[in-house]
Amino acid sequence: MTLYKSTFFSVFLFLGIFVFSQEKKKFANVEGVLSNILPDHQTADFWVLVHNSYGRNKEIKTSGTKKDYTPQFSGFSLRPGEDSFFYIVSGKGDKITYISDIKDLKGFIGKIDNVEEAALSAVLEGYMIDEQFVDVAANHYEDKNNYYLDLGKITSTECPYQKTHYTLTVSKATGKISNVEDHGSYMEVYTKNCKNNPRLLKLEKKEEPKDEPSKQPTKKRR
Structure with missing residues (x-):
C-alpha cells in the first residue's frame, strides 16, 4: 500500500511538473524583449x-x-x-x-541565452511579436532542450492585409529554428480599395437591378 501511494505521488508530481513546464507565458511588449538582451x-x-x-x-x-x-x-x-x-x-x-x-x-x-533572444532571432527571420494578439502571436514556453514561440508574420500586404501565426521550435543548444508549425491566418483586413472585399461584393450583389415586369397598357373605360 505504501509503495502504491509512493508511486502514485511520484507520477502525480511528474505530471504536475510537466504541465507547469508547458504553461505558456506572454511577451509583455517588445521593449521588454529588447531589454532582456544579454550581449x-x-x-x-x-x-x-x-x-x-x-x-x-x-x-x-x-x-x-x-x-x-x-x-x-x-x-x-x-x-x-x-x-x-x-x-x-x-x-x-x-x-x-x-x-x-x-x-x-x-x-x-551573439549566442542565444534566453527566450527573449530566441524571439528576436526569429524576428530577424521575418516573424513578429504581435502585441495586439498576444494569445496567438506573442507567447512562449520551454523545456530542457528547446524554446517554443508563438509568433506572427505578415503574409500578405495585398487585398486582404493578412497575418498568420506559427509555433517555432528554437534549439537551446544551437539557437536555430528546428521546426515551424503553421496555424493559419488570424487577421484579415479588407480596405475600401480591395476589389475582393466580401462586404463590397455583397453590396454590389444587392444593388444589381432586377428585371421589372413589362407594364401592360391600361384600358380606357367607355
Whole structure:
C-alpha cells in the first residue's frame, strides 16, 4: 500500500511538473524583449536601449556605465505601421557603436541565452511579436532542450492585409529554428480599395437591378 501511494505521488508530481513546464507565458511588449538582451561582455562594456516615438528619444534600459553618445534619427521598427523606432548604443573601451539596422542585432545578441533572444532571432527571420494578439502571436514556453514561440508574420500586404501565426521550435543548444508549425491566418483586413472585399461584393450583389415586369397598357373605360 505504501509503495502504491509512493508511486502514485511520484507520477502525480511528474505530471504536475510537466504541465507547469508547458504553461505558456506572454511577451509583455517588445521593449521588454529588447531589454532582456544579454550581449557578450567582449562586445560591450555598456549599452543603452533607446525608443524614439514621434521624434522624442526615451532611454528604455541602460546596462553598465553609460558614456556620452549622439542621439540617432533612424532605427529599426518592431511595430509595423507605427511612427517609432528603436536603436541601441553600445560601447567597448573608447569605441561607441550604434545599432540602427535590425540585421545588426544578430551580432550584438551573439549566442542565444534566453527566450527573449530566441524571439528576436526569429524576428530577424521575418516573424513578429504581435502585441495586439498576444494569445496567438506573442507567447512562449520551454523545456530542457528547446524554446517554443508563438509568433506572427505578415503574409500578405495585398487585398486582404493578412497575418498568420506559427509555433517555432528554437534549439537551446544551437539557437536555430528546428521546426515551424503553421496555424493559419488570424487577421484579415479588407480596405475600401480591395476589389475582393466580401462586404463590397455583397453590396454590389444587392444593388444589381432586377428585371421589372413589362407594364401592360391600361384600358380606357367607355
